[in-house]
Amino acid sequence: MSGKITVIGSTNVDITMRLSRLPEKGETISGGDYYQAFGGKGANQAVAAARCGGQVTLVTCLGNDHFTTLLIESFLNHNIQTQYVFVEETSFTGTAVIMTDKTGNNYIGVAGGANDFLTPDKIEKALPSISQADIVLLQNEIPEATVRFVLNTCEKLKKKVIFNIAPACRLTDELFNKIHIAVVNETEAEMVTGIKILNSSDVERAAKLFISKGTPNVVITLGAKGAYVAGETEGFYVRGLEVEAVDTTGAGDVFCGALAIAYTEGMPIRKAVEFANAAAAISVTRLGAQPSAPRRDEVLDMIKNLAD
Ligand code: ADP
Numbered sequence: 001m002s003g004k005i006t007v008i009g010s011t012n013v014d015i016t017m018r019l020s021r022l023p024e025k026g027e028t029i030s031g032g033d034y035y036q037a038f039g040g041k042g043a044n045q046a047v048a049a050a051r052c053g054g055q056v057t058l059v060t061c062l063g064n065d066h067f068t069t070l071l072i073e074s075f076l077n078h079n080i081q082t083q084y085v086f087v088e089e090t091s092f093t094g095t096a097v098i099m100t101d102k103t104g105n106n107y108i109g110v111a112g113g114a115n116d117f118l119t120p121d122k123i124e125k126a127l128p129s130i131s132q133a134d135i136v137l138l139q140n141e142i143p144e145a146t147v148r149f150v151l152n153t154c155e156k157l158k159k160k161v162i163f164n165i166a167p168a169c170r171l172t173d174e175l176f177n178k179i180h181i182a183v184v185n186e187t188e189a190e191m192v193t194g195i196k197i198l199n200s201s202d203v204e205r206a207a208k209l210f211i212s213k214g215t216p217n218v219v220i221t222l223g224a225k226g227a228y229v230a231g232e233t234e235g236f237y238v239r240g241l242e243v244e245a246v247d248t249t250g251a252g253d254v255f256c257g258a259l260a261i262a263y264t265e266g267m268p269i270r271k272a273v274e275f276a277n278a279a280a281a282i283s284v285t286r287l288g289a290q291p292s293a294p295r296r297d298e299v300l301d302m303i304k305n306l307a308d
Pocket residue numbers: 185186221222223224225226227240241242243245248249250251252253255276277278280281284
């Protein structure tokens with residue numbers, strides 16, 4: 001019963017340096033720790049969906065550098081189809097450089113690199129995969145023209161799109177009804193709707209705004225508090241699960257990947273969000289974005305334990 005998902009989005013390499021303190025302008029701080037992790041919302045969500053048992057094709061664009069082969073190997077190790085992983089010869093793989101101090105304060109710089117070359121012509125090449133998908137999972141770390149092209153193409157092909165509007169942007173009105181499920185966290189919900197979110201009635205108002213503009217399903221994730229789900233006829237909360245959070249990086253990506261797989265398997269939206277909520281809760285108990293995504297059996301065990 002495994003669902004076919006085409007994920008269209010970014011790939012980044014995160015280079016993190018942990019220092020005793022953050023440098024002043026022009027200062028050099030030595031003696032730090034260093035580590036490298038694969039990220040980008042597209043790649044993270046593809047990995048999360050594949051770990052949960054989906055048949056995943058990733059449409060993304062890498063640069064021409066030493067990360068290219070490592071990333072493709074990593075996708076293949078996760079059973080992700082890579083025939084539409086493009087390589088832009090003239091660019092570098094998207095990179096985030098992160099400096100943190102011991103207390104978690106940080107400086108972050110992102111260079112989109114090859115992600116900026118995931119243009120509509122590349123999406124056209126990936127049409128065979130989009131046409132065969134049960135659902136398309138999209139994020140907003142790629143050019144705006146591409147996002148628009150994906151939404152328009154999927155509308156023509158009658159393909160449902162789950163759009164994680166992250167990073168957030170204001171959407172033009174004609175795009176809302178091309179989204180089947182919009183997923184945003186509270187900050188993104190504020191940015192997209194312009195409604196300041198201070199309490200649950202603000203959350204519900206923000207969700208209603210999506211519905212009134214034509215998006216049939218909206219999920220607003222609420223961190224440790226879980227998620228609010230709204231459809232045309234009802235709205236309900238899925239309570240956050242009590243876990244010992246170690247690292248919440250990428251929780252939203254695990255949520256989206258797991259939601260997509262559960263939904264394509266035919267679970268009603270409430271069940272699919274419960275599945276995503278459990279997957280994301282497990283992920284926050286572990287370090288990292290991609291390595292923290294749980295396997296399907298772990299998610300099912302967590303749900304079963306809750307019911308017992
Ligand atoms: P993002 O990572 O995009 O900022 P959220 O912080 O809203 O998004 O988290 C996404 C989902 O991850 C939540 O809806 C919830 O299911 C899960 N989650 C996040 N933080 C926790 C936590 N501390 N405990 C349990 N679940 C969490």
